[in-house]
Amino acid sequence: MFAMEFLKTCVLRRKACATVCFWRSHVTLKLSVRKINTTSPRSTVMPAWVIDKYGKNEVLRFTQNMMMPIIHYPNEVIIKVHAASVNPIDVNMRSGYGAAALNMKRDPLHIKIKGEEFPLTLGRDVSGVVMECGLDVKYFKPGDEVSHKPKSLTHTQAASLPYVALTAWSAINKVGGLNEKNCAGKRVLILGASGGVGTFAIQVMKAWDAHVTAVCSQDASGLVKKLGADDVIDYKSGNVEEQLKSLKPFDFILDNVGGSTETWALNLLKKWSGATYVTLVTPFLLNMDRLGIADGMLQTGVTMGSKTLKHFWQGVHYRWAFFMPSGLYLDDIAKLVDEGKIQPVIEKTFPFSEVPEAFLKVERGHARGKTVINVI
Numbered sequence: 187m188f189a190m191e192f193l194k195t196c197v198l199r200r201k202a203c204a205t206v207c208f209w210r211s212h213v214t215l216k217l218s219v220r221k222i223n224t225t226s227p228r229s230t231v232m233p234a235w236v237i238d239k240y241g242k243n244e245v246l247r248f249t250q251n252m253m254m255p256i257i258h259y260p261n262e263v264i265i266k267v268h269a270a271s272v273n274p275i276d277v278n279m280r281s282g283y284g285a286a287a288l289n290m291k292r293d294p295l296h297i298k299i300k301g302e303e304f305p306l307t308l309g310r311d312v313s314g315v316v317m318e319c320g321l322d323v324k325y326f327k328p329g330d331e332v333s334h335k336p337k338s339l340t341h342t343q344a345a346s347l348p349y350v351a352l353t354a355w356s357a358i359n360k361v362g363g364l365n366e367k368n369c370a371g372k373r374v375l376i377l378g379a380s381g382g383v384g385t386f387a388i389q390v391m392k393a394w395d396a397h398v399t400a401v402c403s404q405d406a407s408g409l410v411k412k413l414g415a416d417d418v419i420d421y422k423s424g425n426v427e428e429q430l431k432s433l434k435p436f437d438f439i440l441d442n443v444g445g446s447t448e449t450w451a452l453n454l455l456k457k458w459s460g461a462t463y464v465t466l467v468t469p470f471l472l473n474m475d476r477l478g479i480a481d482g483m484l485q486t487g488v489t490m491g492s493k494t495l496k497h498f499w500q501g502v503h504y505r506w507a508f509f510m511p512s513g514l515y516l517d518d519i520a521k522l523v524d525e526g527k528i529q530p531v532i533e534k535t536f537p538f539s540e541v542p543e544a545f546l547k548v549e550r551g552h553a554r555g556k557t558v559i560n561v562i
Contacts, residue, residue: 230254235541236305240282243549246542249305260322265332268341271311271558272541273349273382275509277549279308284471290479313344314561336523343530346556347523348516350382355515357383357440357464357507358390364438369394373434375454378442379415380406381553383466385531387440388413393527399433401426401443406554413531430454441465448504457501468506531555 234252237245255264278284289303316330335344358364364372374391378384379400391398392414400415407418419429427450435456441447444467455461469489474482490506497504522528533555536544541559548557 233538234307236307237280238304238306240280240285242281243542243545245280246545247305248539248541252305252307257318257320260320262320263316263323263326263332264318265312265314266317266562267312267314268562269313269345269558269560270309271346271349271556272544272548273310273556274548274551274553275349276308276310277545280545283475286474286479286482287471311345311347311349313341336520338524338526339530341562342535342558342560343532346382346530346532346558347386347519349509350386350556351519352511352515353466353507353509354383354387354390354440355512355519356510357466358387358438359515360510361505361507362438362440362462362464364391364394364396366394369396372396372437373399375399375401375430375436375439375451376415376442377401377440377447377451379410379418380555381442382531382556383442384440385409385413385555386528388415389528390522393522396438399430399436401430403552409531409554435461437461439463441467443467452497452500452502452504455502459501460503462503462505463497464505464507466507468508470506470508532558534558535560 230253231251232254233248233250236247236249236252238247239245257264275283279288312332313335314332316326316328316332318328319326331341335341339347364374369391374396376384376387376391376398379388380402384400384402388398388400388410397417398415399417399419400410401419401421402410403422404420407420410418417433419426423429431454436454437456437459438461439451439455441451441463444465448463448465452463455463468486470482470486473485473489476482477485494504519528523530531554533553534544534547535558536547538559538561544557544559
């Protein structure tokens with residue numbers, strides 16, 4: 187998988203990064219770059235986990251002969267990966283989820299034939315050390331930790347944060363409009379609170395002095411309370427909707443569950459007060475896989491627009507949110523970590539040799555934080 191390779195090329199772009207493979211600081215955006223090599227082609231190989239086709243967990247294959255990456259663009263670096271984490275989206279993409287969108291990004295001119303993306307490496311979270319820098323990279327040098335990660339964290343801890351942190355930050359701040367200046371006293375509901383995104387969201391909301399209600403199973407209640415949740419609702423102990431209706435209305439809802447929850451969750455918001463429901467479970471990539479890029483995007487726009495208007499006339503805001511790469515957000519997150527306001531929540535670590543077991547662990551669900559791979 188992508189994040190499990192010992193070495194990887196990372197494109198350092200403030201607004202156009204496709205993966206979260208570094209903690210960064212002051213990276214300069216290059217809107218256009220020349221396609222040149224700044225390192226010599228290598229014949230050296232390295233170990234990696236890859237897939238040769240989409241499917242279940244047995245498609246994961248270990249190889250000792252993955253070619254080491256080279257720098258193709260002057261704003262790239264090569265890093266030596268020390269640790270990586272596995273996210274639910276990595277498991278879904280192993281089975282082909284999002285393939286249409288990712289193939290378009292890899293090959294926008296459709297030059298390659300179907301299947302040429304294999305062998306494919308998966309993953310999106312890593313922590314490591316810079317080995318080589320492109321000619322236009324000004325703020326990194328060989329030996330830097332990747333890159334300017336929170337000083338208080340180990341590589342194992344740092345690898346657990348970027349994807350879930352930026353996903354939660356996108357939903358809460360960019361889409362939801364909440365920040366440290368306007369969040370005090372807000373009533374926040376987090377559905378699916380014990381996973382990677384949920385455990386991070388609880389801590390951000392409490393750092394900003396919100397009142398947090400967390401929905402999870404009873405065996406995760408101790409964890410979310412430790413992270414700061416004010417109220418905990420056990421979704422296994424009875425009808426969740428009825429339990430939540432007994433509480434005061436909410437100013438903001440973050441939905442990590444999806445499915446039938448959005449049919450009743452918006453009724454828990456304060457009407458005509460600017461209250462917002464944000465879901466991270468959307469049909470965006472699924473539509474493109476099923477209908478193709480153009481029709482999929484059209485269907486997504488129609489669905490999003492109709493739901494937004496429907497709920498707007500009912501006095502609440504309905505929004506979708508996605509992972510959003512941002513160097514600025516990572517800087518803010520790193521600051522909160524080093525101040526002790528956010529801590530990584532790691533459920534289990536695996537050695538590099540047990541990547542398939544890590545995938546199965548995440549695939550089973552019911553996460554209590556993150557699953558991390560120690561590469562070195």
